[in-house]
Amino acid sequence: MLPPSTIPIFTSVASYREWRRKVAEGKQSVGFVATMGALHEGHLSLGRRSLAANDLTVLSIFVNPAQFAPHEDLATYPRTLPHDLELLSSLSLSVEIKNGAGQLERVTRTPSAVFLPTVPEMYPAGISQDVSEQKGTFVDVKGYGHQMEGRTRPTFFRGVATVVTKLFNAVEPTRTYFGQKDIQQALLLRRMTRDLLLSHPTPENLFIVPTARDSSSKLALSSRNAYLTDNEREHAAPSLYAALQAGRQAWDAGESKESCVQRAYALISETAEKLNSVSGEKVDLKLDYIEMNAPESFDVLGATVTRQQWESEAVQGGNSGDGRAVIFSGAMWVGRTRLIDNIILGNPRNLGIME
Template sequence: MSSAHLPECPIPIFTTVASYREWRRKAFDAKQTVGFVATMGALHEGHLALVKRSLAANDLTVLSIFVNPAQFAPHEDLATYPSTLPRDLESLSAMSLQVKVQGSNEPLTRTPSAVFLPTVSEMYPSGISQDVSLQKGTFVEVKGYGHQMEGQSRPTFLRGVATVVTKLFNAVEPTQTYFGQKDIQQALLLRRMTRDMLLSHPSPDKLHIVPTVRDPASSVALSSRNAYLTPREREVAAPVLHAALQIGKSAWQDGASKQDCVRQACALIMDMAEKLNAFDNEEKINVRLDYVEMNDTESFDVLPDNISRVQWDLEGSEREGRPVILSGAMWVGRTRLIDNIILGDTRKLGIIE
């Protein structure tokens, strides 16, 4: 989108890396910190919660909007991914936060400082195809850690995420950056990537994970893709995923094996799927389980079937006190929902309350 066709916005919008870097250089010269929130647009309260975290902790806050082709397989919803740029810019423009500044009695009002809105050609100068076998150029992989959880269901997804976020970090050069717990696997892998690639902007300790923001009525994790849901799907079917994970969490806390925790969670989803798929009228909702699994937060390996919480957290073991990810995905109509619960001390993952 050219600058001439952008919606009116009081926040500076940069569509090229060169124009953004000129702005960023001034922040470096002024010794101002820059917080960064990477998004694909269609902003919701989850995104805005990340922006608020950045406003509270940084002199300047940058948000990017870029729908990344490299993380969509050829059969996925790139062409129909929600696009609400005017509304997104309006939401950002309305944001402000008063913060206390050391040495001043008066609070300082901070607002979002810039929007990075690059084109596909700007982000992928060598071109990009959703078909990995046809891609040319430089890409980033997180070897040995990306085949579990979302990587099992979407084999090219995490490669695409690692590639685009590396590009965004190189362009934006954030002091600190913020990701949501809803995408816990990618957030933890990106933190690992910043360490492995020796990045300074951000450094691993400056990549923050913020708790999932949920619909207050249904506890459904907020997602841009929730816009695909019909009102009945949103009310009746979507809440089942989080409810199933809660059942798995309770079973884990009560001493059940990992296998039984997953079985109980899956049973709730499959029971609901059977009921809703049985209707032959407008009440029918196609519900399908993708996966429920429990994974190590360090290796992302699937936990052994017979292990329990007490055995996992065995005193003196190398994994003592290490949290576990209980995650799941399900289809509601044409919408794929994901969610997770951290079993254990979330502070050990750097999740900031």
């Protein structure tokens, strides 16, 4: 039994495609936001981007088993469907469009549909979290998924690429929107749309939206933040973003990549020491990684590389070096919660990140 909703909900590919065919006849553009539910302001910001640019907006809610390793949190991942549908029902945006007479008029757009498929619908051959036991067709973006997040989660991007390909095939979006918080995922999916010659969406219509953050702590919004205790959320979790900012300052000052990473590591270590030296609830803070990677290949930058050298290499290669981008990202455990974050050193527009 589905919770009540003011937005049409489609639980099967067949029912959604019937609706999509009618939309296609009207030549209306369809924006798409893929989610795993437990919606927050970050998801809603993606929805608003879609509402602003498209006639219709579709959001999917599907917790994808294929991107969770056997030891990860599939069973406990937050599932808040009634609340999610309430949030989507309240989502709206006033936009100015041309009417049939060519005159400008202001209209209010709201989400047009929610695609809520079941696991058997998305994986007809069945699905296991153990890759060695999986059967059926999967999508693997070779050579780009073992760095950064792929070092810790080696099967993650295979699961993401597979489910997003399925979602794109089902939804047939004109445009789609992903958050910068998952920058490696977004760039890999853009590459995938190009490699597979997808038309819905085309690579240039896969948009990356800046990370939504808590207004005071600057913590990147994430569904997994629900796992954090109040103490962890207030005192420990924001240190990852602060560490990345410390590294940015060193990069802008001309220090080497190794020095920038060390400064970020030092801030995390100092935070951990402070948290464990005060009385009260003990916070277990453990860094997974902090690293700088090239956005085209995800290769790690050399230890001695500086901003000046990085930008001069682009000029020598015939490209503009001004603002040449670097992904500066990190992951850490706060208690039982694994958090990720990133900032772009250089000009984010060079990676197609929206303003």
